[in-house]
Amino acid sequence: MTDDHIEALLDRLSRTQQLALVRGATDPEGTATGYLPGVDEAGIPPFRLVDGPLGIRAEGERATAFPASIATAAAFDPDLARRQGAAMGREAAALGQDALLAPGVNLVRVPQCGRNFEYLSEDPVAAGDIGAALVDGIQSAGVVATVKHFVANNQETHRTTVSAEIGERPLRELYLPPFRAAVDAGVGSVMTAYNRVNGTHMSDHERLVGDVLKGEWGFDGYVVSDWYGLESTVGAANAGLDLEMPGVAAPGAADGDEGFEWPDGIPDATRAGLFGDPLADAIDAGEVPADRLTDMVRRVLGQMDRFGRLDGSQGTGDDAGELDSQRHRDLATEVAARGTVLLDNDGVLPLDDGADVAVIGPNVDEPKLGGGGSSETTPFRSVSPVEGIEARAEGDVSSAVGVPRIASVSLFDLLPFVGEDGDAGEDDTAERDPSLDDAVDAAAAADVAVVFVRDATTEARDRDSLALPGRQDDLVSAVAAANENTVVVVRSGGPVALPWREDVAAVLEQWYPGQGDGDAAAAVLYGDRDPSGRLPVTFAPESEYPTAATERRFPGVDDEVHYDEGVFVGYRHFDDANASPTYPFGHGHSYAAFEYGDAEVVDDQTVSVLVENVADRPGREVVQAYVRPPAVDGVERPERELAGFEAIRLDAGQRRTVTLSLDDLAFSRYDSDSGWTVDEGTYTVELGRSSRDVRTTVAFDR
Numbered sequence: 191m192t193d194d195h196i197e198a199l200l201d202r203l204s205r206t207q208q209l210a211l212v213r214g215a216t217d218p219e220g221t222a223t224g225y226l227p228g229v230d231e232a233g234i235p236p237f238r239l240v241d242g243p244l245g246i247r248a249e250g251e252r253a254t255a256f257p258a259s260i261a262t263a264a265a266f267d268p269d270l271a272r273r274q275g276a277a278m279g280r281e282a283a284a285l286g287q288d289a290l291l292a293p294g295v296n297l298v299r300v301p302q303c304g305r306n307f308e309y310l311s312e313d314p315v316a317a318g319d320i321g322a323a324l325v326d327g328i329q330s331a332g333v334v335a336t337v338k339h340f341v342a343n344n345q346e347t348h349r350t351t352v353s354a355e356i357g358e359r360p361l362r363e364l365y366l367p368p369f370r371a372a373v374d375a376g377v378g379s380v381m382t383a384y385n386r387v388n389g390t391h392m393s394d395h396e397r398l399v400g401d402v403l404k405g406e407w408g409f410d411g412y413v414v415s416d417w418y419g420l421e422s423t424v425g426a427a428n429a430g431l432d433l434e435m436p437g438v439a440a441p442g443a444a445d446g447d448e449g450f451e452w453p454d455g456i457p458d459a460t461r462a463g464l465f466g467d468p469l470a471d472a473i474d475a476g477e478v479p480a481d482r483l484t485d486m487v488r489r490v491l492g493q494m495d496r497f498g499r500l501d502g503s504q505g506t507g508d509d510a511g512e513l514d515s516q517r518h519r520d521l522a523t524e525v526a527a528r529g530t531v532l533l534d535n536d537g538v539l540p541l542d543d544g545a546d547v548a549v550i551g552p553n554v555d556e557p558k559l560g561g562g563g564s565s566e567t568t569p570f571r572s573v574s575p576v577e578g579i580e581a582r583a584e585g586d587v588s589s590a591v592g593v594p595r596i597a598s599v600s601l602f603d604l605l606p607f608v609g610e611d612g613d614a615g616e617d618d619t620a621e622r623d624p625s626l627d628d629a630v631d632a633a634a635a636a637d638v639a640v641v642f643v644r645d646a647t648t649e650a651r652d653r654d655s656l657a658l659p660g661r662q663d664d665l666v667s668a669v670a671a672a673n674e675n676t677v678v679v680v681r682s683g684g685p686v687a688l689p690w691r692e693d694v695a696a697v698l699e700q701w702y703p704g705q706g707d708g709d710a711a712a713a714v715l716y717g718d719r720d721p722s723g724r725l726p727v728t729f730a731p732e733s734e735y736p737t738a739a740t741e742r743r744f745p746g747v748d749d750e751v752h753y754d755e756g757v758f759v760g761y762r763h764f765d766d767a768n769a770s771p772t773y774p775f776g777h778g779h780s781y782a783a784f785e786y787g788d789a790e791v792v793d794d795q796t797v798s799v800l801v802e803n804v805a806d807r808p809g810r811e812v813v814q815a816y817v818r819p820p821a822v823d824g825v826e827r828p829e830r831e832l833a834g835f836e837a838i839r840l841d842a843g844q845r846r847t848v849t850l851s852l853d854d855l856a857f858s859r860y861d862s863d864s865g866w867t868v869d870e871g872t873y874t875v876e877l878g879r880s881s882r883d884v885r886t887t888v889a890f891d892r
């Protein structure tokens with residue numbers, strides 16, 4: 191359909207029909223997270239939006255449960271992320287959905303944030319590259335991607351009211367770029383965040399939504415509110431918000447208790463319809479220009495048209511959809527394995543095929559699918575740690591739980607009117623009698639003890655601390671004392687405290703691995719796959735993160751959270767403070783070993799280096815490039831910033847020249863007076879295995 195056709199269609203729509211295209215309604219089929227009824231007489235079909243981002247959460251349906259987004263990011267491989275995006279897009283299409291509410295690209299600023307598992311990284315280039323690849327993949331399957339939550343939704347505490355007080359420089363250098371990358375990748379939709387930024391709710395933020403996103407960046411898709419996250423009619427319409435979701439009160443919410451107090455982090459689900467009659471009234475009163483409504487509808491129709499919804503061309507060829515296929519199952523397991531980070535290894539890994547293994551941990555009989563909240567998916571099949579190891583091991587496998595089960599937590603448990611999700615939050619320890627002694631005995635009798643530990647995080651809640659919940663630390667220590675070949679496999683949504691790490695033989699970080707859990711764990715433990723993940727977030731003691739410095743920084747005071755650390759977030763802070771993190775950004779071992787040649791300048795944006803696998807087994811390396819800026823009087827800069835990366839696979843003895851193009855972001859800084867600035871001088875490009883393991887450098891002049 192041409193632009194002229196859309197204009198002609200717009201002309202034919204009455205105002206009532208137009209209004210029905212900018213405010214959500216109830217999905218008669220009940221599967222969608224958000225629904226537009228369409229306009230039958232004008233040939234505009236219904237439009238369904240669905241969560242996101244770990245797979246498809248269509249009500250009453252099952253779908254492939256992919257690993258947490260942070261696991262996808264840990265693979266540092268945009269091609270892999272693109273494949274995952276495409277698979278999620280195909281599943282959304284198969285389930286009759288038109289837009290996927292993914293990816294989430296908010297930076298990991300606060301290590302305790304309950305949604306870190308849905309996000310990608312503490313670094314804007316990593317989050318931007320992986321986020322853009324996910325967008326590209328989702329949309330390649332004929333489904334609209336929705337990048338979220340624009341912007342500065344970096345904590346869950348008070349998320350619906352808190353104001354992120356951020357300077358223009360960190361906003362430009364850190365928090366906005368992943369969204370910009372999604373826009374440059376052609377994302378069809380942007381979801382506004384619940385929070386305020388510098389005092390204004392994001393749904394009403396004319397400068398960031400209207401001026402920056404739509405103006406400066408030229409975004410021509412639609413801006414959708416977060417669910418019940420529309421603050422006002424006039425403010426939002428004039429700021430540039432295009433679509434209110436869900437548009438109708440949550441079933442049951444409206445007739446709930448009069449005195450019901452919405453828990454912190456949960457939006458008031460009776461607030462809906464601000465883009466219904468109130469928008470018509472505001473237009474009549476001259477408070478919102480009439481052509482703003484036309485523009486909203488034009489943007490929604492533009493994406494429907496782009497993805498074949500207006501001429502019925504969707505649902506054919508690559509867009510036909512696909513659900514729970516073998517290739518999707520394999521991909522879910524592959525991403526989980528590829529995102530696995532080998533934090534430490536004294537040589538016990540990979541395991542000998544014939545080793546007798548004790549599989550220990552409070553939840554070894556259940557997969558760790560994801561965290562709680564709107565990203566929860568229900569898979570068709572899944573593999574627990576015990577099942578995965580039993581299927582792979584050639585030696586004896588025993589198992590023990592040791593300590594009480596770690597219950598899942600979910601925002602849905604906070605809502606009296608949401609009836610689903612019966613087992614979340616339940617602790618069924620009564621049905622078992624966990625005995626630490628049994629776990630210790632099992633460990634002592636085996637060649638190797640593999641302990642699976644996990645945290646429990648959810649949307650709408652930040653974690654109280656980075657410590658593993660329950661008695662899991664005691665369990666690891668007791669097992670380690672009984673067997674010197676103790677391997678710990680960690681399932682966490684982000685950074686987590688590992689107090690026993692020097693007492694164990696190896697530590698793997700698997701994030702939330704999704705339905706392929708046990709298979710992915712076994713593949714890495716036994717060396718069928720190299721642990722090719724690298725940390726997209728710094729691991730450090732909780733008190734050393736920049737947000738731990740004051741309550742002003744986190745969780746905030748008087749509903750304001752002050753980003754006083756400026757651009758010194760994540761590794762930028764640890765470099766600046768000259769502090770040694772527990773595990774630095776970019777860290778992760780391989781079972782192979784890599785040597786780097788001398789870096790070479792290819793052109794003023796590109797660098798290359800020869801990398802050789804000097805081990806006698808194949809392996810995967812993530813070659814990372816960081817830029818160190820020249821010193822400029824009076825200007826504070828991070829010591830180094832990630833500029834590019836590439837994940838490669840090398841056979842034993844194989845060598846390859848890796849060429850990296852360097853992101854402008856790493857060379858420039860944002861000056862509040864003069865805007866983007868590249869200081870003259872010599873920039874050192876560091877190439878290596880992590881932000882703290884530089885193998886070769888080369889100079890660039892600017």
Ligand code: BGC
Nearest residue numbers: 223241242291338416417564
């Ligand atoms: C979340 C969004 C999600 C939406 C719809 C909100 O609570 O913040 O990420 O897409 O709900 O479920």
